[in-house]
Amino acid sequence: xxxxxxxxxxxxxxESMSKAAVADDWGDDWSASxxxxxxxASNGAAGDDWTDGGNSWGGSSESRKPMGRGSGGGGKxxxxxxxxxxxxxxxxxxGSGGGGxxxCFNCDxxxxxxxxxxxxxxxRAPRTCNNCKKExxxxxxxxxxxRMECHKCGKExxxxxxxxxxxxxxxxxxxxxxPGHTxxxxxxxxKPxxxxxxxxxxxxxxxxxxxxxWGTSWDTTxxxxxxxxPRGGGGGSGCRRCGKExxKAADCQEEVLGEDGxxxxxxxxxxxxxxxxxxxxxxxTSGINFDRYDKIPVNVTGFDGKPLTAFxxxxxxxxxxxxxxxxxxxxxxxVQKYGIPIVLAKxxxxxxxxxxxxxxxxxxxxxxxxxxxxxxxPSMYGQSVQSPVCVVIxxxxxxxxxxxxxxxxxxxxxxxxxxxxxxxxxxxxxxxxISRGTHILVATPGRLNDFLTKGKISFDHLKFLILDxxxxxxxxxxxxxxxxxxxxxxxxxxxxxxTLMFSATFPDEVQRLAAEFLSDDYVFLTxxxxxxxxxxVDQSVMKVEKxxxxxxxxxxxxxxxIKDRTMIFxxxxxxxxxxxxxLSQSSYxxxxxxxxxxxxxxEEALIDFKTGRMPILVATxxxxxxxxxxxxxxxINYDLPKxxxxxxxxxxxxxxxxxxxxxxxxxxxxxxxPLAKSLVKILQGAQQQVPEWLSxxxxxxxxxxxxxxxxxxxxxxGQKTFNSHTSSNDDWSxxxxxxxxxxxxxxxx
Numbered sequence: 001x002x003x004x005x006x007x008x009x010x011x012x013x014x015e016s017m018s019k020a021a022v023a024d025d026w027g028d029d030w031s032a033s034x035x036x037x038x039x040x041a042s043n044g045a046a047g048d049d050w051t052d053g054g055n056s057w058g059g060s061s062e063s064r065k066p067m068g069r070g071s072g073g074g075g076k077x078x079x080x081x082x083x084x085x086x087x088x089x090x091x092x093x094x095g096s097g098g099g100g101x102x103x104c105f106n107c108d109x110x111x112x113x114x115x116x117x118x119x120x121x122x123x124r125a126p127r128t129c130n131n132c133k134k135e136x137x138x139x140x141x142x143x144x145x146x147r148m149e150c151h152k153c154g155k156e157x158x159x160x161x162x163x164x165x166x167x168x169x170x171x172x173x174x175x176x177x178x179p180g181h182t183x184x185x186x187x188x189x190x191k192p193x194x195x196x197x198x199x200x201x202x203x204x205x206x207x208x209x210x211x212x213x214w215g216t217s218w219d220t221t222x223x224x225x226x227x228x229x230p231r232g233g234g235g236g237s238g239c240r241r242c243g244k245e246x247x248k249a250a251d252c253q254e255e256v257l258g259e260d261g262x263x264x265x266x267x268x269x270x271x272x273x274x275x276x277x278x279x280x281x282x283x284x285t286s287g288i289n290f291d292r293y294d295k296i297p298v299n300v301t302g303f304d305g306k307p308l309t310a311f312x313x314x315x316x317x318x319x320x321x322x323x324x325x326x327x328x329x330x331x332x333x334x335v336q337k338y339g340i341p342i343v344l345a346k347x348x349x350x351x352x353x354x355x356x357x358x359x360x361x362x363x364x365x366x367x368x369x370x371x372x373x374x375x376x377x378p379s380m381y382g383q384s385v386q387s388p389v390c391v392v393i394x395x396x397x398x399x400x401x402x403x404x405x406x407x408x409x410x411x412x413x414x415x416x417x418x419x420x421x422x423x424x425x426x427x428x429x430x431x432x433x434i435s436r437g438t439h440i441l442v443a444t445p446g447r448l449n450d451f452l453t454k455g456k457i458s459f460d461h462l463k464f465l466i467l468d469x470x471x472x473x474x475x476x477x478x479x480x481x482x483x484x485x486x487x488x489x490x491x492x493x494x495x496x497x498x499t500l501m502f503s504a505t506f507p508d509e510v511q512r513l514a515a516e517f518l519s520d521d522y523v524f525l526t527x528x529x530x531x532x533x534x535x536x537v538d539q540s541v542m543k544v545e546k547x548x549x550x551x552x553x554x555x556x557x558x559x560x561x562i563k564d565r566t567m568i569f570x571x572x573x574x575x576x577x578x579x580x581x582x583l584s585q586s587s588y589x590x591x592x593x594x595x596x597x598x599x600x601x602x603e604e605a606l607i608d609f610k611t612g613r614m615p616i617l618v619a620t621x622x623x624x625x626x627x628x629x630x631x632x633x634x635x636i637n638y639d640l641p642k643x644x645x646x647x648x649x650x651x652x653x654x655x656x657x658x659x660x661x662x663x664x665x666x667x668x669x670x671x672x673x674p675l676a677k678s679l680v681k682i683l684q685g686a687q688q689q690v691p692e693w694l695s696x697x698x699x700x701x702x703x704x705x706x707x708x709x710x711x712x713x714x715x716x717x718g719q720k721t722f723n724s725h726t727s728s729n730d731d732w733s734x735x736x737x738x739x740x741x742x743x744x745x746x747x748x749x
Contacts, residue, residue: 078090078091104116104117104119106121107122129141129144131144132147150163173185173188175188176188176191184248190245190246239252268424269425269429270401270420270430273408278326296527297528298525298527299526300523300524300525300526301523301524301714301716302347302522303342303345303347303523303525305345307337308332308340308341309331310331310332311365314340314365314366314369315365315369317368317369319410319411319412319414320365320369320410323410323412332358333357333362334353334527335351335353335357335358335527336358336361338525338527339362340365340366342525343363343366343498343500344369344370347498348498348500348521348522348523349499349500349501349502349522349523349525350470350518350523351500351501351503351526351527352504352505352526353525353526353527354528354534359502360402360406360468361406363392363500363502364403364406364407364410367390367440367464367466368411368440371389372416377389377416377439378461380417380437380439381436381437382437384435384456385457386419386434386437386438386441386456386457387458387459387460388440388441388457388461388462389440389461389464390440390462390464390466391440391443391462391466392441392442392443392466393444393445393465393466393467393473393485394442394444394468394469394473395444395469395473395478395625396444397423398593398606398622398627399627400422401420401422401603402627402628403442403468404418404419404420416440417438417439418438418439418440418442419434419436419438419440419441419442420442421434421442421447421451422443423444423446424598424602431451445473449481449484449485452488458490459488462491462492463492463497464497464498464500465497465517466500466501467501467502467517469504469625470501470502470506471504471506471510472503474514483516486516494518499518501514504645524716534651534652534655535686536655536660536661537635537651537654537662537663537686538660538661538662538688539651539663539665539683540662540665540688541665541667541679541683541691541694543667543691544667544668545668545669546668546671549638550582552666553579553583553636553666556636556664557588557616560633564615564631564634565615565629565631566616566617566632566633566634566635566636567619567634567635567650567653567654568616568617568618568636569621569624569635569636569637569639569650570618570619570620570639571641572620572639573594573595573596573620575638576592576593576594576618576620577592579638580592580618583616583618589613589616590614590617590618591608591609591614591617592618592619593605593606593618593619593620593622593623594620594622602622605617606629609629610629621646624641624649624650624653625649628656629653632653632654632656633661633662634654634661634662634664635653635654635661635662635663635664636666637650637651637663639666640665640671640672642675644678644679644682647665647675647679647682648682651663667679667694667697673697676694676698677698680695
């Protein structure tokens, strides 16, 4: 049964319907004429009524009967004088009925209670401890050993339920009618029980229930559907969790399915980062090819500022500079050189840069710098509704965790508090975390909209909105979620907030859609050849039939250092689990990650891979974007993706920040031929050797080749362009940029 009551029209009671007369406190008599719902059906219709039991309600398929004390119910009368028209607490006949007049316990006078007595309080006999029978304290404060006394025979050493003395009547099991045990300990098969007479009036068609248990669901309108899932406690014989007999809910081993029909994941509380953990600064250091970054072409439209030469050109916070030093950032990457000044200039930004180029620091560093300079930065500690200054939205949970980790280490020891919310984890735990104060909120779209709808998050103080991997977020079905949060009443309008969008690719259709969220004068920044592969990755393609892949994979792994971290990408989730199991049985330490694994399992798999406990990670596309994992030497495409952009993202898990890496792809001619032409162009653009058979496959393919134009194209017209074919320390040239020739592209490195 849902925690919330159904408020659909089929179960909403009209305002004209009078309330039930319960005991001596509720209003007018119910009758068939006023006991109706807004669709004319009786309020006691099967499926909407609650079952009988200790404190539960009865009901029937007819109009509800008035409820009073006892089993029959009836008209409303005063329990004191038995007259109608008033309740007992309003009774003017002080001396009638109810066993005599009620008097004050303090002064022994009628007409008021002791709590309203104007007379001085009389001294009462001192209370004694129920345990030691001494005065001056209560049993809960008693220092004497606890006396275990049977309430049945008065002897010590046992409790009444274990008493062997005969009382006024022998207690028997309600199930088998034999003495010596209770029904919950009964070993006999459960007997079906007759529905009991309702205690509070009315008949019941609901499930057998007892105590405070509810029978038929309030939000179920079909009686048959409702009764098919028995729920019961003391009075019923079924498990409340699965509805089966023979066990209690606490002992239930059945899987509970969620709304999507899949097993509901166990409650998971993600581990909090610790400020005393210095391992958070252990990141990928610059490699032998880092100096080549200065030759990467850069193109900017809508901004004519000066790029950075060093982090100290824009960052003056000791907190940030200390974190930069601990992370071993020697100098900014091209996207940081150009992106940080744009963010500090309060301009909206659409930035395209190769994966592994430092985009996260490009937006986090200037935003945190702005917050540290803000003397009016709100505390937000302990507030039930948190209003962050910056919201970073990520399409995947793993990328959100990585961004949060970056924000945490940059703000460590400062007044700026980052928090994270994402699906698959305990919402209650995350609410408790953000209530400690939230300035930077990293979130996935679903959980953010959930908290926004429940009123736990608002955008009243929002200054920065960041969409990371924005092309995937917009292009793969996240647009309704993004539109919902941007259209929230508390969201500042375009121009009153700063919106930043970062990705490795921005196709024309995505640019047109992204313009909904950016101001008209946004800056378009491209670094490198958008859509091209990293030249620091040594790419190779092997022709392998479907049923030969496993053998070829073991041969490939056997020829490499077993300690080298290797990522293996597959297309199907079941293949990921099967392949990880196969490799484990073949003496390779492997684990898997995909969307069907519980969040705890996904995070444990990443931790095992990062620490080297499991040097092989078999993954689907959930791990193909943005993840920054140290010492990944080899990426294997066991299955090639359907889109060439996904191929570029996959092999981008290695060869990051100037380090060299290797990728191997299994090409199945029966499946991968549509990708051949694009694959050839990607290899050529990265100056990789193209197998002759792959060139022939590409020539025979009718699929269009992937675009690898310099820097992408800003679809806006009339924008002034500033470009630098080498991201040197000179001012940006104000001459219009032109796409380089094919010869220039080939000599790019």
